[in-house]
Amino acid sequence: MSEKICVRGGRVLEPDGSSAPYRDLIIDDGTIVDIVSPEESRGVTTQIVNATDRLLIPGLVNAHTHGHGSLGRGMGDRWTLELLLNAGPWLSGKRTMEHKYIAAALNAAEMILKGCTSAYDLYFEFPAPTPEGMGTVAQAYRDVGARVVIAPMLADMSLYEAVPGLMDSLPEPLRRQAGQFALNPFEETAAACQTFLESWTHPADEAKPALAPTIPLHCSDPFLERCRDLARAHGVGLHTHLAESRTQAVSALKRYGRTLTAHLDALGVLGPNFTAAHGIWLDDDDIARLAANGCAVAHNPGSNLRLGTGVAPIRKLLDAGVRVGVGSDGTNSSDNQNMFEAVRLAANVSRVADVDPDRWVSAGEALKMATSEGAAILDLATATGRIEIGARADIVFLDLDNINLVPFNDPVNLLVYSEDATSVKSVMVNGRMVLDNGRFTRFDCRSLVRRAQDAAEELRARTAENRQISAQLERHVAKHCLCLCREPYPVERLICDPVKE
Amino acid sequence: MSEKICVRGGRVLEPDGSSAPYRDLIIDDGTIVDIVSPEESRGVTTQIVNATDRLLIPGLVNAHTHGHGSLGRGMGDRWTLELLLNAGPWLSGKRTMEHKYIAAALNAAEMILKGCTSAYDLYFEFPAPTPEGMGTVAQAYRDVGARVVIAPMLADMSLYEAVPGLMDSLPEPLRRQAGQFALNPFEETAAACQTFLESWTHPADEAKPALAPTIPLHCSDPFLERCRDLARAHGVGLHTHLAESRTQAVSALKRYGRTLTAHLDALGVLGPNFTAAHGIWLDDDDIARLAANGCAVAHNPGSNLRLGTGVAPIRKLLDAGVRVGVGSDGTNSSDNQNMFEAVRLAANVSRVADVDPDRWVSAGEALKMATSEGAAILDLATATGRIEIGARADIVFLDLDNINLVPFNDPVNLLVYSEDATSVKSVMVNGRMVLDNGRFTRFDCRSLVRRAQDAAEELRARTAENRQISAQLERHVAKHCLCLCREPYPVERLICDPVKE
Numbered sequence A, B: 001m002s003e004k005i006c007v008r009g010g011r012v013l014e015p016d017g018s019s020a021p022y023r024d025l026i027i028d029d030g031t032i033v034d035i036v037s038p039e040e041s042r043g044v045t046t047q048i049v050n051a052t053d054r055l056l057i058p059g060l061v062n063a064h065t066h067g068h069g070s071l072g073r074g075m076g077d078r079w080t081l082e083l084l085l086n087a088g089p090w091l092s093g094k095r096t097m098e099h100k101y102i103a104a105a106l107n108a109a110e111m112i113l114k115g116c117t118s119a120y121d122l123y124f125e126f127p128a129p130t131p132e133g134m135g136t137v138a139q140a141y142r143d144v145g146a147r148v149v150i151a152p153m154l155a156d157m158s159l160y161e162a163v164p165g166l167m168d169s170l171p172e173p174l175r176r177q178a179g180q181f182a183l184n185p186f187e188e189t190a191a192a193c194q195t196f197l198e199s200w201t202h203p204a205d206e207a208k209p210a211l212a213p214t215i216p217l218h219c220s221d222p223f224l225e226r227c228r229d230l231a232r233a234h235g236v237g238l239h240t241h242l243a244e245s246r247t248q249a250v251s252a253l254k255r256y257g258r259t260l261t262a263h264l265d266a267l268g269v270l271g272p273n274f275t276a277a278h279g280i281w282l283d284d285d286d287i288a289r290l291a292a293n294g295c296a297v298a299h300n301p302g303s304n305l306r307l308g309t310g311v312a313p314i315r316k317l318l319d320a321g322v323r324v325g326v327g328s329d330g331t332n333s334s335d336n337q338n339m340f341e342a343v344r345l346a347a348n349v350s351r352v353a354d355v356d357p358d359r360w361v362s363a364g365e366a367l368k369m370a371t372s373e374g375a376a377i378l379d380l381a382t383a384t385g386r387i388e389i390g391a392r393a394d395i396v397f398l399d400l401d402n403i404n405l406v407p408f409n410d411p412v413n414l415l416v417y418s419e420d421a422t423s424v425k426s427v428m429v430n431g432r433m434v435l436d437n438g439r440f441t442r443f444d445c446r447s448l449v450r451r452a453q454d455a456a457e458e459l460r461a462r463t464a465e466n467r468q469i470s471a472q473l474e475r476h477v478a479k480h481c482l483c484l485c486r487e488p489y490p491v492e493r494l495i496c497d498p499v500k501e
Helices: A067-072 A081-091 A097-113 A131-144 A174-179 A186-198 A221-234 A246-256 A260-266 A284-292 A301-306 A314-320 A339-352 A363-377 A411-418 A445-462 A464-485 B067-072 B081-091 B097-113 B131-144 B174-179 B186-198 B221-234 B246-256 B260-266 B284-292 B301-306 B314-319 B339-352 B363-377 B411-418 B445-462 B464-485
Strands: A004-008 A024-028 A031-036 A047-050 A054-058 A060-065 A116-123 A147-154 A207-213 A237-242 A274-278 A296-299 A323-326 A395-399 A424-429 A432-436 B004-008 B024-028 B031-036 B047-050 B054-058 B060-065 B116-123 B147-154 B207-213 B237-242 B274-278 B296-299 B323-326 B395-399 B424-429 B432-436
Touching: A060 A097, A060 A274, A060 A296, A060 A323, A060 A339, A060 A363, A067 A097, A067 A116, A067 A131, A067 A445, A081 A246, A081 A464, A097 A116, A097 A131, A097 A424, A097 A432, A097 A445, A116 A131, A116 A237, A116 A363, A131 A147, A131 A186, A131 A207, A147 A186, A147 A237, A174 A464, A186 A207, A186 A221, A207 A221, A221 A237, A237 A260, A246 A260, A246 A464, A260 A284, A284 A314, A296 A314, A296 A363, A301 A339, A301 B339, A314 A323, A314 A339, A323 A339, A323 A363, A339 A363, A339 A411, A339 B301, A363 A411, A445 A464, B060 B097, B060 B274, B060 B296, B060 B323, B060 B339, B060 B363, B067 B097, B067 B116, B067 B131, B067 B445, B081 B246, B081 B464, B097 B116, B097 B131, B097 B424, B097 B432, B097 B445, B116 B131, B116 B237, B116 B363, B131 B147, B131 B186, B131 B207, B147 B186, B147 B237, B174 B464, B186 B207, B186 B221, B207 B221, B221 B237, B237 B260, B246 B260, B246 B464, B260 B284, B284 B314, B296 B314, B296 B363, B301 B339, B314 B323, B314 B339, B323 B339, B323 B363, B339 B363, B339 B411, B363 B411, B445 B464
Parallel strands: A004 A047, A060 A116, A116 A147, A147 A207, A207 A237, A237 A274, A274 A296, A296 A323, B004 B047, B060 B116, B116 B147, B147 B207, B207 B237, B237 B274, B274 B296, B296 B323
Antiparallel strands: A004 A024, A024 A031, A054 A395, A395 A424, A424 A432, B004 B024, B024 B031, B054 B395, B395 B424, B424 B432
């Protein structure tokens, strides 16, 4: 059923971001089939979508998020990554299918409201992923109207087993309590993944599966190899949090006698389907390995700041030819799904790491990461991340009268450095308005918000015991990881004041 | 004329941010006179302002902005501070009184839309400040409905004279062209300042004056001393960009043989009325001097990232007892007036500079900087920055149904880590709604936006020659400053990868 429409009267961001001429878009069955001047479109008699006073940009692509995180918004304050993980069993545990649906829908809705139409979602079901859970997540994204790649987060070792020496550092009876958070043997989890991959029924360009052995240190080597084989057999993506914290980087040298990247390379995990999230504590050899294997990096500058994990070496990755996307990360680690903020940080945090402005990430580079590069990481490059003939019509309508875009000096700079999502008016996915002048067209957002508030309250009671255990463990985790963190490491991604040394 | 109102049905953020109980506010003549439980307010028969489904927080206080910058939104990309200053003559020059008004009004309007009700505005008139210009700026803020401290930016040396060796490094005829940007002798500027201070007629809690010798290196010592004396004689604030860039820090050692702070201290400029903007390249002795003199720091984490100036040592400043506020900086250097983003960055960038989470800026500390501490810096501490009996009713109404605040887990964390201004619905200043459900009540914002677009277009033509000169100078400025930047300095505020050394 072909449905032809004309989006008329707007300014369209040029692919290189340098200008935004008035152009009308002809869309047939969800695909952009022509981009014409206002004069040329006068004769078009199809359904008209009014884009007067609107700037049209491609839907942003979120290369790394966690849909489950939306219910954990604003839960922690001065949490390192390891303190966040220590909170995992209460932050994300004890959830029913209804809770899992609400969390994913809330994440998708916030993305849409803030101009993002596609995401790579590493979804956490504790204690173990289920095919049913992943199907529920897919349905939530589809109900809201966003595209998604869904990767269950996988591990067979808890934080306490994964960080060298941590379990042994705990006093009894805390060690026993930490033991309660032990995970399933990997064979069980791998079997669930196999079912999940084999039973997938959603259309691949709307929702598709992937696998996320979440953190290499949290997965035994045989599990990593199994994930590698499963992903290859089913032609899906592999996504891992790689060298996110200094604690992880130091731990890898202790446990593997080599860096995390070198270890994954030796296991044959790296490849063109592999996305490394964060990739902060990479050395030059790690970067060369990622490049040689055609891997991508999902850069999450917001959560990197929030969790104090450091500044990723993005210029070096780009120089090496590694594809880089931008992610918001989960709402429980940098607490919104605002990709405009993420893209701004992608440009700006690079400037903490180099005095030479020619080495900074430019506005154009950052925007590309958040659009076409992200789409390539999601394996949607031909479908989205650009407004071009042949691409799907995933389009964000921004209000040109909003102060964020006034004066309209330079489109790409305005989008990257100024826009904060307050100018988002409407969002089209696949040629259909999913947000129309601030109102969702496909579901009742107010009802979702009420359900989310209720769910949070219910979960507060259900997770009380896990929360108490995590609270008792917190200071031990903090102390042990801080000691690890202070061990020497051959690269530095944080500021070290020479006065102190 | 007393006008009593009751703001009813909202949740009110507690001063420590830990909770937000349902409370009704009784406001008389712009001042909060009572805070009562919903039951207690039932009998109140005054005018009712409906705050159902709203979270009420104090209007945020912007400790450092530049109203002129709004017309320069998104103008540069990989600009260091010095490259921004090099663009100053075209970016902010050739403006009529109408342009100056529009720029200030646009800045104020964006502040209000994003939940900020008061600002310390360092306003730049090029080539020299005028009492008329400053009066125009005050009027613009008052017309929009925001409180403001207005400090003309003052200098008697151009960038090319201020940076040691820069003028000499320029080839002829560029040196002569840079010479065109020379500034007035300081006596003339000081006389204009005196008139500005003596002729001030606005009510002090709505708009009041201050002085901003903009960058110490750009002011001769006699000028700095004159500013010091003028400020003391009139009881107004002094505000300076202090040790913002590495180039400045290194330049000070060359020119003064001591740090910028030590130099200002020797000149007697430091004191309780002194606010240091940025304060990045401070050493421990500088910090002690600021503390001993009762000075404040306006922390601008957004522009510090954007211009690559580094990460300010906020924990050290707090430990020393220095008052710290948060600023958005000018829209021409970090290109919006979103104080929610600024407060988030204030918490999060501190985490690049220390591995110990106990040393990070907490959510509560950051929010305090952006409210009560900022109000103290603006010398409005008894009036605003808090919702308490006796304070003026400067109140932001946030939509509790907005996803940013869902689930409503922890108020202070949500405000600092999640909120991005998309939930701002209404803003009250001095007990009067200046923004009511997204619409300004006191002026026509759409008309302002049109005037701003027209002004930008007009200025593009008027400043073409200055722009051309700046473009020719750019690569010389970049090269010279990069060399200075690479000279050793005893503290480090950027990441230096040990692998490279």
